[in-house]
Amino acid sequence: MVITKKYVLTKHFEGEPKRSDLTLVEEKLPALKPGEFLIRAEFLSVDPGVRAYEPRLPLGATIIGFQIAEIVTSKNRAYPVGKRVVASVGWQTYTVIDGNFSSNNDQFLYMLPDFDGLPISLGLGVLGMPGNSAYFPIIEILRPKAGETLVVSGAAGAVGSHVGQIGKIRGLKIIGIAGSDAKCKWLTEELGFDHAINYKTQNVAEVLREVAPNKIDCYFDNVGGDISSIVLNQMNVGGRVAVCGSISTYNADIEALPKTDIIQPAVLTSQLKLEGFIVLRWRDRWMEGIEQNLKWIKEDKLKYRETVTNGFENTFDAFVGVLRGDNIGKAIVKV
Template sequence: MVKAKKYVLLQHFSGFPKESDLKLVKEELPELKDGEFLVEAVYLSVDPYMRAYEPRLELGTVFIGAQVAKIIESKSREYPVGKYVVGDFGWRSHTIADEKAAKSEALLVQILPDLGQLPLSLGLGILGMPGNTAYFGFLEICEPKAGETVVVSGAAGAVGSHVGQIAKIKGCKVIGIAGDDEKGKWLLDELGFDYFINYKKPYLAKTLAQCAPNGIDCYFDNVGGEISSTVLSQMNLFGRVSVCGSISSYNADYGHLPKATITQGFIVMKQLKIEGIIVTRWDNRQNEAFQQNLQWTNEGKLKYRETITEGFENMFKAFVSMLEGGNIGKAVVKV
């Protein structure tokens, strides 16, 4: 019998998540049946979307999330022992999966391709869901052209930092918005962003106008709220906006969401195209994104940074730190 651990949702988050909202539970897993395989978590992901999706979860269920895991026992020819997989197993140390269920949208279990000398954790970052989100969400929606000005909010996160680098690869001028000067130094010095704006400092609109005197052509929105209203007010005619998230409101009470400047006037007068994205739209093209992101990484055009928390028992700590902006790049937990 394998002894496993999992985090179960006890009560829905009210405002900022509390440790008491989740419970760490131990369980013994049964013997494998034909077609099943057992995985052991190696790296687990913590992402902003988890906070947004939490209200949809049923109490008593395992908290959501992807992980890189190693197959340690198998009665499946498709998923042999020793292979590493990426799957939406949730916050679990060990998981039994069925080879048929593994192909469903609920799990999306994929054998991790050979990453060479790169760390396995990148399967949760630039070579995984965040990388796919940046690749498709930016290129398909914003359709950037060389010489255009691109603004990225949440720019020091896993998706935002990736988007900004793709924009530079495409020959754009890139302005990153984040809330910490150390993050800004990383964006400028290592990732090649042209400008950084700390949104916690005054005069955001004035500073943005100074960085983009000819207006903004593309905006990759991770945060929503007043920051996004300010960016939309300075967009050019026929500007394109890819809406990936709304971090500014994730921890707010749904009955008292934060107020922001009305944007419809800007949208109409500038005839903006604004489109929300969920990366599963491009599931049938995942390999395209993986191969291109891997090539850019190996060529040194795409750089990454990870904030790694050690220990499965520190999942909640890592989750909260990420929501507070404590991570630079991708936040992962190493078991």
């Protein structure tokens, strides 16, 4: 008999999530049926998108998220014991999975690729969902040309830091927006961003006019809100915008949000292309992104950083830390 621990939603979040909104429960798992296999979590991904998706979860549901797990028992030849998988099974320690699990568009399961000696945890970061969230929108939505200027908000996070580096590989001028001097220093001194703006201490509009005198061609939006309104109003005609997230509003009461700048005049007069995306739209090309990002790492063109929290019992704290911007690079939990 195997007992799993998992975090379930007991109260919908109001503002910043509270520990009392979740309950850590234990549950006995059933014996395996033919075609099923049992996985044990090794690393959990904590992502800000969980906060945006949470209102759609029913009370009693397991909190969603990706994990890297080892197959410990199996009655499915395609998933042998000892192999590792990446699975969207949420915040739980053990999970019984049916071989047809990934046929549901809201679920995702695949064998962890060989990373040639790199940490397996990268399968939740630069060589996983965040890495592909950077790679595919750049090549499919922004379609930048060498010499253009790209602005990235949330630039020190898992996706933003990756976006800027891919932009440099493609010959762009990169401007990152982040929330601390330490993050800005990391972006410029280690990742090669041309400029970094601390939105908490600097006037974003003024600095953008200084460092992008020819305006902005591409914008990768992780935050929404006033910062994005500022960027949109400084874009060139025909500029392209990829909307990955809106973390500035995730904890807000939607019905009580303050009014912000109207963006339609900027979109209209500059004839901007603005497109949101869910990265699983490229699930049929998933390994293409992982293989390209792995190649860039081996060529020393792509660097990464992880903020690791130890202990399954600390998963909630790691999650709130991401919403507060405490992490640099990818935030994960080592179970």
